[in-house]
Amino acid sequence: MGGRFLSIGESMVELSQAGDGLLRKGFAGDTLNTAWYARACLPADWSVDYFTALGDDPLSQDMLSFIEAAGIETNNISRIKGGTPGLYLINLKDGERTFSYWRSTSAARQLAADADHLRGTIEGADVIYFSGITLAILATPLAVDTFLAELRRAKAAGKQVVFDPNIRPRLWADKKIMLNTISDGARAATLVMPSFDDEADNFGDANIEATIARYRALGVANVVVKDGAKGVTLDFEGARSHAPAVQAVHVVDTTSAGDSFNGAFLSRLVTGSTPQEAAIFAAEAAAIVIGHHGALINPDLLPKT
Template structure:
């Protein structure tokens, strides 16, 4: 990747949040019993950024890492993945976030332990985004994780979404609920719903939508956000696929797109991020919402068949092969 090219050109997509170094257990069992781990990159926002870069988009990554070995590892790895890291700042006073991840049995969610309190990324603030040329931005991807890290990162989320909206860029918002990071559930619900309705595309999971809106059915969850300003709501239904409800060409459309059958689930972490990659990439490429949901289901299904948070995200050639195989 030509990094000098990145310095001269503004990203068409921006994602922001916390990338963490992740140590993944090499064998199953409780983390306290594991002797050997391998190093990877973790972070929902990062996964989406990497996935979009693999599909050929010029993606800028806004974050902070510590002036430490994990921070240098993240900077190199994200750059090697094709991310534009000109907005990845080094914080000399705070360390890079770290997460340990167990090796799961079968399709269960793996246990994870985070060490991110007062991390470098939790110190992100509006000033860190001052160098971004929003006039060149096509799309902003935001999640509910940065608003949970600190008051400064919450202010940054509001700033990024306002600047993108004023510049005419599309905005996607994935709640990515992390209840343990919030003061309480009410604060989480109020903050994330306020941000979600500033987005064009809202991407909750079904359980997330129920918790955030108080409604049970996908139609009611979607209407909660549509009535408050969102253009479309896409609800992840797990193996059952995904549900779309939104206004297209002045008409309200709603439908479910069936999921992709998976015979063996190895790692569920990152499935929602893969879904977001598929949806955003397809919509930006001009596909219909139905086609976009199909791609989102496809990449989400691929993600759960590979061990690792972002290892299953395809490049353009792999996506083409996957799509042709299912036709």
């Protein structure tokens, strides 16, 4: 029996170096990346939807076409008259990537502007996924409150609400507001999937046990802590387990390591695998992804079982 997976956040226009001073256009974003890998790994009886706000410009239309071509539904995406998507440029120097962003006027900042539309979109989903970046780019504190209220409502209704804190301090004007909002996001979730490095750097967690304890204290039933090459620690209703990382044959681009893990993990978890089984599958998928250029790789390259 299938279901509906909904990912909410910001997709951006990506400009990367194409040689001879030329740039290549693409589309990516943490929540879109996770939706992409969830779609690639879920069976056909599951639909995958992406929700954001886009403009009415040609770039927004190109992005819609790109998302739809991946088999991801876009029917609920809001369109903002006169709006445009955010944009980022990948800079390469000696093989190292840095990023320049233009997103202050991104239409995605208005994704919670229509509370009724947001509610209807969430009500139609079985699994709702969002991230700390989703919270960070919302235009106003009222928009954050509106968004989190709908997620709390979904959680109370028994839906699976999944949150990756994906902490990016440069997106937040104030560290205290950032930490409080991330914590509020966790309170609205049934499953939180943090990266330990982010939690240690920003919340000061001394170890993974501290990260799990903090999120459990916020009312989160299940926690999956990603710790790079050290693997993943899972705590589901207090039952603790560990899944090792899978070593990539050759690391080329780690941009979407966490996003691909999340999408692959959730694809297995919601279709009946145990958390341990889901984590083992997701680790294999992430190892393949980081062995290729770009955030989004050909789905045919991913593991099938």
